[in-house]
Amino acid sequence: MYVIIACPKCKSSVQIIDDIRAKNTKCQQCGAILPRKRLKKLYETADLNKAIEARGRIQFEMDTNSEISPNILKKYLTDPRPGHSKKKDIKSIIIQVIDKNGGTMIISNLKNELKKYDFSENQVESTLDRMLEVGEIYCPRVGWVGLI
Ligand SMILES: [Zn+2]
Numbered sequence: 482m483y484v485i486i487a488c489p490k491c492k493s494s495v496q497i498i499d500d501i502r503a504k505n506t507k508c509q510q511c512g513a514i515l516p517r518k519r520l521k522k523l524y525e526t527a528d529l530n531k532a533i534e535a536r537g538r539i540q541f542e543m544d545t546n547s548e549i550s551p552n553i554l555k556k557y558l559t560d561p562r563p564g565h566s567k568k569k570d571i572k573s574i575i576i577q578v579i580d581k582n583g584g585t586m587i588i589s590n591l592k593n594e595l596k597k598y599d600f601s602e603n604q605v606e607s608t609l610d611r612m613l614e615v616g617e618i619y620c621p622r623v624g625w626v627g628l629i
Pocket of ligand 1: 510513
């Protein structure tokens, strides 16, 4: 997840932090050590391009108005969470792909197919786990999945 923060010390630097677990970050402008916990998240997204765009807009706002207009933040903060829609998509794509394959499929082939849609093996695996748990798919034999 990419998080956008502004340095509370110099109030002139907007930064993208890409590791949510990092304890501290350093302001690239004034060099202040910023404790992550106390930083206000201005915007967060899983999409780096969106983060870069939002950072640019927020930086521009700060440079011209020396404060962040609530409207700008609202625009970015009300964006739909990309994680949500992606989860839905991956599931329906998995079902489509298995269906096209005749209703059952070797998991490694399924992972390869899903790469075309930019889903990682881990994403496919965790989605399959969840689908197996709730009984949306089943395991006809080791390494295979099938539609119910
Ligand atoms: Zn600073």
